[in-house]
Structure formats: C-alpha cells, structure tokens
Amino acid sequence: MDDQIAAASTAVRDIALGQQRRHIFECIDGHTAGNPVRLVVEGRPALRDGSMSERRQEFLATCDWIRTGLMFEPRGHDMMSGGFFYPPQSPEADVGILFIETSGCLPMCGHGTIGLLTFGLEYGHIVPKTPGQLVVEVPAGTLRIDYAMDAGRVHSVKIRNVPSYLAIRDLAIEVPGFGPLTLDVAYGGNYYAIVEPQGAYTGLDALGAARLIELSRTIRSLVRDMVEPVHPIDPTIRGVSHVLWADAPSAPDADGRNAVFYGERAIDRSPCGTGTSARMAQLAARGRLSVGDSYVHESYIRSRFIGRVETATTLGEFPAIVPSIEGSAYATGFNRLWIDDDEPFPAGFVVV
DSSP: OHHHHHHHSEEOEEEEETTEEEEEEEEEEEEETTEEEEEEEEEEOOOOSSOHHHHHHHHHHHOHHHHHHHHSBTTSOTTOEEEEEEOOSSTTOSEEEEEEETTBSOSOOHHHHHHHHHHHHHTTSOOOSBTTEEEEEETTEEEEEEEEEETTEEEEEEEEOOOBEEEEEEEEEEETTTEEEEEEEEESSSEEEEEOSBTTBOOHHHHOHHHHHHHHHHHHHHHHHHOOOBOSSOTTSBSEEEEEEEEOOSSTTOSEEEEEEETTTEEOSSOOHHHHHHHHHHHHHTTSOOTTOEEEEEOTTOOEEEEEEEEEEEETTEEEEEEEEEEOEEEEEEEEEEEETTSSOTTOBOOO
C-alpha cells in the first residue's frame, strides 16, 4: 500500500530551464459541496517518516512555498484548498493526508478529506485494505471513514472525526461599527469562534458575504488578542483560525445553516466539516445535542453535510464528543501546474 501511495504521489518533479528550475504538479481538481479541492497526485515534497503532525511541522518549515504557490493566485484563489497523500505511520492505516489551503497547512479539513478521498478512490490512488472503509492519518489524529462506491463512483464519504470540544464559553467582544457580541470557541479539528444570532447579527442573508468577510477579519483579530486555545494533547494545534456564523436553517429538514470564514477573504461554500464538528461540540456541551442526534448543516450556498454525535469522550481534561460528518464530492478535471523559479510570482500572492 505504501508503494501504491508513493507511486501515485511522487516527489516534486523538476525540469531544468537554463539556470532555473520548473517544478511540476499533476492535480485532480474538484469540489465538495461547492468548495474547491485540489488533490496533488504528483509533486508532493519528500518529508521524513513520522506522524502527520510531525510532517506538517516539517512542511511548514521547509516547503510552504508549495502551498502558497498552488493555493494563492495566480494558480489558485481565495477559497482554494487541497492536499497530498503520504504513506501512513500505522500499519492499520490506509493513507496519510497533508492539507494545504489559503489559510495554512491545517491540522484537519473535513470538506478536503471528503474530496481528496473521493478523487483518490475513483482514480486508483488509494486501494483500501477493507472495501468501503478507510483508516486515515491526518495531523489532528486518526479518522475512521465509511464510503459508498458503485461502478467507480464514490457517492458519499462519512468521516468519524477527531474528538471535538467546547474550549471557551461566553467570550464578550466589542466589534467597532457593529456592536457587542458574545461568542464561544470550539474545536473540531481547527478552532472556531462561533457567533450565534444576537444584537446586530440577525442572520446570514441580512449581512451578506462581503460584510461577513469584513466583520470576520475584525472578530478573529479581537479573539486572537484575548485568547489562544491550545489543543490538550498536541500543542502545535493552537489559536483561532476560523469564524463560524451560525444561523437557523433555510429548509425544514435541516437543523442549522452557517457561513465559515477562513484565510483572508474566504467564505466556505461547503458547510465545513471541522466547523460542523465544532458546532456540534458546542451544542452538545450546552445541552442542545445528545449522543445519537443528527445535525443536518447547510452552508452559505445551502449545500449540506449530515453531522452526527457519535459518542461522548474526553480530550485531556475537557468533556468532548466524537462527531461524524457525511458528504459528497465531485471531480471536475485534471490540472497540470508548474512553478518556475524565475517567474514573477513563484510563491503566489494574495490581494486583500
């Protein structure tokens, strides 16, 4: 299996161009519930053996130009996300995933996992030990996966996610030009500042995407100035990276709707897998969800994930849940990208 993953996602392929180099990346592009996913099947950087958390730290220290080059403009855009497959550390695991997106090399990405695994299974870059199931190592921990596949098409992927918990309750902030807000900080693979309707925030559609982005940058900065949550087991996972605006569902068969802000200008087009996990952990901690309850979560564009509180657990000293998230992804094409050393923007750029 390790050989199959290695063959399907080989090291960066360079071509000499005089005194310069061209770094080539073969990709499968697609989306999960509307949010982009780019699986890099050729061009992953060679990293030392170790856990995916250790590989994440090495990548950030030595190879982050690949992330920015592939995710930022001109090869990507504000919402772009993706990842690489690596051989797993545990013999029981099928594959390891390293996530890359505009907001960083994340510990966990739910919509990314659904998309990357869908493309990997459909195009033969992952061969599972047990059909219909996968064990996946990510920097945040180990995921248990169930998927439905028929005639070469993956119809759904269900992630049994890492333990998720409510880290900080009732954090009061004053947002200039908007007013006071009280929010929670919860973890679902990344840390989220969760804003429920209150005061000047009456709902997603009343604000609109542009205003949500503007306010989210301010809110995230205010929260970061006040608190820095740290994962109880892995201290490399720390700090609020996302803002989740919660809202009532738009359809009677859904349980909630959200807009998740990440990076500098992105609103997640999917319901966000780690955001859904964090939201369910918050609701469970506040007695609004119980073990066995499902949570149908709509995105800003009204695409859906099906969440569920699988079990209660602990994370360090914190009460926690193990959530699951189920959704579907769709490949949209193959993409050969390259980065030339002598081009004007080899590491990409962001316009805020």
